[in-house]
Amino acid sequence: MAMAGRLRRCLPLLRRVLTSDSLSASHRPASIKVLTPTLTNQEFSRNYAAASAPKEQKVKVPLTIFGVSGNYASALYIAAVKANVLDKVESELLTLVEASKRSPTFSLFMKDLSVTADTRVKAINDICAQAKFSDITNNFFAVVAESGRLVHIERIAQRFAELTMAHKGEVKAFVTSVIPLPPEEERELKGTLLDIIGHGKKVKVEQKIDTSILGGLVVEFGQKVFDMSIRSEDVVTFTEQTMFEQLRMGR
Secondary structure (H helix, E strand, C coil): CHHHHHHHHHHHHHHHHHCCCCCCHHCCCCCCCCCCCCCHHHHHHHHHHHCCCCCCCCCCCCCCCCCCHHHHHCCCCCCCCHCCCCCHHHHHHHHHHHHHCHHHHHHHHHCCCCCCHHHHHHHHHHHHHHCCHHHHHHHHHHHHHHCCCHHHHHHHHHHHHHHHHHCCCEEEEEEEECCCCCCHHHHHHHHHHHEEEEEEEEEEEEECCCCCEEEEEEEECEEEEEEEECCCCCCCCCHHHHHHHHHCCCC
């Protein structure tokens, strides 16, 4: 009961934090950061242009994401939207990722940079042909294989999923707490997020349990992270001041 009470006290504060203009950019959580290496515009353009059809229409990417995974996911999104096969490409991308998780040999192959580019491309083309993947997906995987970026394919799939969700007006929020978020608090959290991202969209909440925290929440959505958890056994009260300090310090 005490833990549930802490969660209830946390949600109104989260609403105030998310809607407040008082936190400047310098006070944003330090955990909002790019997790992937960079890919130069020249490398990106050279690699993907070889496998993509000429541009016939302007397609706006719904989210700005960075790094290797962001660049490749954005390129695939644009190609898939132009060809009107967004859902199919997403399904095929996830199929390959799941296959790599189930097969240690395949997973090792994707990470082994000692394999020549020609061998990687031939293997990927054979896999795509057997799976009857679309040309968009096949061409994309061939580019990723040739450039030695197969090691990033799972992260690319995650970023692509973010783009497809944004395309559909969906936002996924990850909530970490010490106990499952009760239905009433989950609804309140969704309402808070809708106030921020705009009503008319859909919010999907995925809960994670972390027994190392004593109370509070860690909320992640988009590329934002708000950590308002209590992790020290020395902290016995859940105060507004403590939570704001955590936000400002990027804890």
